[in-house]
Amino acid sequence: MSKPQSSSVQQARQAIAARLREIMRDAGLNNRELARRAGWHEAKCSRLIHARTAPSDEDIRAWCTICGVPEEIPNLIAASRTVENAYVEWRRVNQSVKRLQELRLDLYEQTTLFRFYCSTVIPWPMQTPRYMRALIASGTEFRRTGATDVDEGVQARMARQERYLGPASRRRCAMIVEESVLYSRVGDDGVMREQLLHLLTGMQQVNLSFGIVPMSARRPLAEKETFSIYDESRVFVELLSAAVTITAPREIELYVRYFAELAAVTAYGDNARVLIAKAITARA
Numbered sequence: 001m002s003k004p005q006s007s008s009v010q011q012a013r014q015a016i017a018a019r020l021r022e023i024m025r026d027a028g029l030n031n032r033e034l035a036r037r038a039g040w041h042e043a044k045c046s047r048l049i050h051a052r053t054a055p056s057d058e059d060i061r062a063w064c065t066i067c068g069v070p071e072e073i074p075n076l077i078a079a080s081r082t083v084e085n086a087y088v089e090w091r092r093v094n095q096s097v098k099r100l101q102e103l104r105l106d107l108y109e110q111t112t113l114f115r116f117y118c119s120t121v122i123p124w125p126m127q128t129p130r131y132m133r134a135l136i137a138s139g140t141e142f143r144r145t146g147a148t149d150v151d152e153g154v155q156a157r158m159a160r161q162e163r164y165l166g167p168a169s170r171r172r173c174a175m176i177v178e179e180s181v182l183y184s185r186v187g188d189d190g191v192m193r194e195q196l197l198h199l200l201t202g203m204q205q206v207n208l209s210f211g212i213v214p215m216s217a218r219r220p221l222a223e224k225e226t227f228s229i230y231d232e233s234r235v236f237v238e239l240l241s242a243a244v245t246i247t248a249p250r251e252i253e254l255y256v257r258y259f260a261e262l263a264a265v266t267a268y269g270d271n272a273r274v275l276i277a278k279a280i281t282a283r284a
Contacts, residue, residue: 134187
C-alpha cells in the first residue's frame with residue numbers, strides 16, 4: 001500500500017537530516033562546534049539534524065563547506081528543494097485530464113533530449129489518439145477521479161506530441177519499451193493493432209528513436225518502473241499512486257546510466273520491426 005504524501009515528505013526530510021548529521025560526524029564535529037563556525041545558535045543545528053527545520057540552500061552550503069565536503073552541496077540542495085513536491089498525487093491532478101497534460105510544458109520547452117523507458121505502455125510521443133483515449137479513460141476510471149474531460153485531455157496530449165516531438169521539431173526523443181508492452185492490452189484489438197502499425201511508421205521519423213527490449217535479453221537489472229528523463233536535469237518516475245520527481249544529480253545519473261546500459265541490449269531498426277510484426281500477427 002502507498003504511504004500518505006505527508007509520511008513520504010517526512011521520510012524525505014529525515015533522510016536529508018540524517019545525511020547532514022553523518023557529514024558533521026565524519027568531519028569530527030559536534031553541534032556546538034559546527035554552530036560556532038557557522039555563526040549560528042546551537043539549537044539551530046539540533047533542529048536541522050532532527051528534521052524539525054528544513055535547511056535553506058545557504059544552510060546546506062555553509063554546512064558542507066565547514067565540513068569540507070563541497071561536492072555534497074548540489075545533491076543536498078536538489079533533494080531539499082523538491083522534498084515538499086516530490087510526490088504529485090494522481091487523484092489531485094487527474095480531476096482534470098487536460099490540466100494533467102499541461103503540467104510540464106515549461107520543462108518540455110527547455111528540453112532538447114527526451115528519454116523514456118516504459119515497462120507497461122507505449123510512451124506518449126508514439127501513441128495514437130485511440131490508444132491515448134483508452135489509456136487515459138482506464139486510468140481515471142480506476143482511480144475514481146471523476147474527470148469528465150478525457151477527450152480534451154487527448155487533444156491536449158496530441159497537441160503536445162506535435163509541438164514538442166513532431167517531424168518539424170528540433171528536439172530528439174529516445175524511447176525504450178519492454179517487448180511485453182506490445183502484447184499488453186490497452187483498449188480493444190482494433191486499438192492495439194492500429195497502435196502497433198503506427199509504431200512501424202513512427203520509427204521512420206528522424207528525431208525519434210524507438211527500441212524494444214526482447215524478453216530474451218540479458219538486462220543490467222530486472223524490469224523497472226516507467227520513468228522519463230529530460231536532458232539530465234530531471235527524472236519523473238510513475239508509480240500507481242503518484243508521480244515522483246527526481247532532481248538530485250547523483251540520482252539522475254543512475255537513471256541515465258540504466259537507460260544507456262539497457263539501450264545496449266535493446267532491438268532497434270529491422271530487429272525491432274520483426275518484434276512488432278510478430279505482435280501484430282498474434283492479434284490477427
